[in-house]
Amino acid sequence: MTTALPLQALRTFVEVGQRGSIKAAAQALHVTSGAVSQQIRLLEDRLGIVLFTRERYGLRLTEAGACVHPSLLEAFAQIDRAVDTLTVLKGRQTLTVSTVATFAASWLVPRLGRFKQRYPQIEIRVEATSALVDMRRDRVDVALRHGLGNYPGLEANRLMAPVLVPVACPDLVADCHAIREPQDCLNYPLLHDADRADWSLWFAAHGVVHDPRAERGTAFEDDYLLIRAAAACQGLALVPQEYAREEIAMGRLVQVLDKPWPARFAYYLVTLPGAMQRPEVKAFAQWIREEMQIPATLSAT
Template sequence: MGAVLPLLALRAFTETTRLGSLKAAAERMGVTPGAISQQIRLLEDRLGVTLLTRSRYGVQLTEAGERLYPGLSRGFGQIESALLDLDMLTRANSLNISTQPSFASSWLIPRLADFNALHPEIDVRVQSTAELADLQRDPVDVALRHGLGDYPGVKSIPLFAPVLLPVASPGLLATGPALDEPQDCLHYPLLQDADRADWTLWLQAHGVEPGHRSRRGPSFDEDLLLMRAAVSGQGIALVQSQHAEEDLRQGRLVVAVDRPWPSRFAYYLVAREEKLGQPHVRAFVDWMLGQVEAGASPDMHGSDSGLKHAFEVRQPGVGRSE
């Protein structure tokens, strides 16, 4: 064995073992699966042992691989941690936020000007994606997650639990049957969530036997798309209250029937514990909590129908995880 082993080959082996497949490791490292396989063969040739076996079920460690992997995993973890620390030092005034597109566009972005005015020295970067950020590996300071609250290895601060509201365009309701009770929604096209489950659950929660009609209609995997379809008059959408807030205020949408229903999930601010001690992250956390407190007050919602139910501020320890 040579004194120096190829670092790329060591990482290819480590990522393949951690992720369980050549394809996943290739995506992580930005190369092809063939290149990953070649690097692992190179490492095995240099070491004179077989480290991985491959089958249709993925990759499995040999006895030699099991001995090698833990130390390499710790080593690469320490390298990544050191690089993150350096990045944190060089980007002390940069705040990287990861959140879902619908929450970013409907709740966070309209309020962010206030934070920027209070903290012009902080360079805010919002990553809007449906994929969860890995807070141990990705250059993310804070994630705003919609889930059940159990996020191992990181701190989660409960924000609020939204309710689901049935909303529609005023034009659609002006030309259709009267909407007085939850069952009246069945006289309109229903815009569905990706699982086609929310309408059935909402109707059942209000004592209505939903039947097959509750699961019919076009489905969308984002509240943002649901609301755009509702604004264009395609049907009634059942969406999270805070996502519809601006459209309701502007009159693009109205509450079809004022029967809000508690969502199973809550919103959490999630970060590594050491990040929460950094001044720019702490400033954002304090600002977020202030926004939530203001949003839960009567002044925010006034007497607008439906909006008065929009938020329930969460207490620590309450909530469920994704």
Template sequence: MSNLPPLSALHTFIEVGKSGSMKRAAELLCVSPGAVSQQIKALEDRMRVRLFERAHRELHLSDAGRSLFEQLSRAFEEIHHAWENTHAPTSRITKLTISTTASFANSWLAPRIGGFTKQWPNIEINIETSPRLIDLRRDFVDVAIRHGLGDYPQHAVTKLWTPAMVPVCSPGLLGSGPAVLEPVDCLQYPLLQDADRADWALWLRAQGIENASARRGSSFCDDALLIKAAVAGQGIALVSDVHASAEIANGRLVRLLRTPWPTNFAYYLVTNEDRSEEWKIAAFRKWMLEQVAMAENAEDARTDTPNASMSENDSELSSIASTPSVI
């Protein structure tokens, strides 16, 4: 006779661990909260350890529970994806969860994602924009799009493009002040800063300019807010045209100089190494690379015009970690 607990009890434990709530897990499993509680208690009695600690109406995994969760979640995920890959990809709706930053989702991904769902109507997209570090195994995220160095051990990493930053401001602000002909001329205006107050200093240093004023000015935690401040005429923002392209196209922002500074960071598509060729992930990766190539070709076609923009870029640094599972 097997000493293993029932598979249903282990599945219940995984759902409670993911949601941090017996009630939410019960709703997902279509059972009563009491049934979930009994399953967890039976599992704890059998293992003779406490799997959860209660705090502020939520359940948190104990040390023993976390160890069990990390091992079981991988096993259940493998079962789930083995079923998906065995089952015909076109025969049912499947979900694809993408983690990225709010700025990238708003300015680049959201306007284009309809093209992917048109190609793959059986793939239901879920875009998460939390800035926190994520664990691709525990958080059940299929794909992460990150702006970093590409150093993600034990993950499959595909480089999308290398970003560069450009200074932009409102036409009204530029029309009421001195001309901006060289990078140093930007210092004659208020500088709108990123959250770390690093981008302007680095960009000016790349142009051979060291100035204490490079770190002064209002700072914003998100590129979308930075762009809104620039549109409002509050100063010059150092952003990418992937975020400001719409505002540049409609004339609410103007690009000031043709002296971009490519950063040391790039955009990467990151997945679990053992899932990188799963059909829905492979389909999304192929589509992303096609979209990047199309955007770059469109930029190349515009480079001969006076108001041409630079290639697809981003000045936002997302959360980066080099641990095996957290990115």
């Protein structure tokens, strides 16, 4: 029988029992006193039991009413708390961002505090991986990827092309051959990216004829590992200037030549088609372009 009891009548019973007054309960429920009286009569009729004793200055719970009132009061308090939780969750937005570990550690994470200050309602979840992700399957909202912009079935917006600079640990270049020109780098072990292409392109861009030494040396899948190898005096590395900035400031690396060179690859903000319609994705895209000082107009590739 309790499953068929009207919820509004039970809520009205709780309010009247808590306040001892039909008028006060009506004000709390934003209804008329007549509506409150009607709900109480309905509940008493359905239960076949008197819940209130009418007195001169209000209503008093009967023994039966007093027996169940605390439980119903707590039940409706739990309902109210649950509704409040849903209201909070409705106002909160979650954004999952996938990127490579080096970019996350060197560029993104140190700046996320500014995003949080501007958009406190957006919860950011950063996933750092060098593997390709299935944005639908893995529920990734935004992927920040380093490549040529060819992401079939996805929308890719070009962000920036990192400037590569040659770096080494100070001890490696302190007592050996002086590095005054790009070709002098060939006298040292070279550390490579996974494609083994950057050094050859860097030398060509600075007028150095092809030399087999430009293709020799250890290769690393991730820029973070490349920087660590350079800091361990294993050779010269050609790395994004932004990634090496802290290492240079701490004295663990030095830039051996002032010969920056734009990389072939660029960073792209990658999303599922139509994702920019979501406010949290649009907000993140606009923010990251501001951080990179890129004009605000987004153009999908």
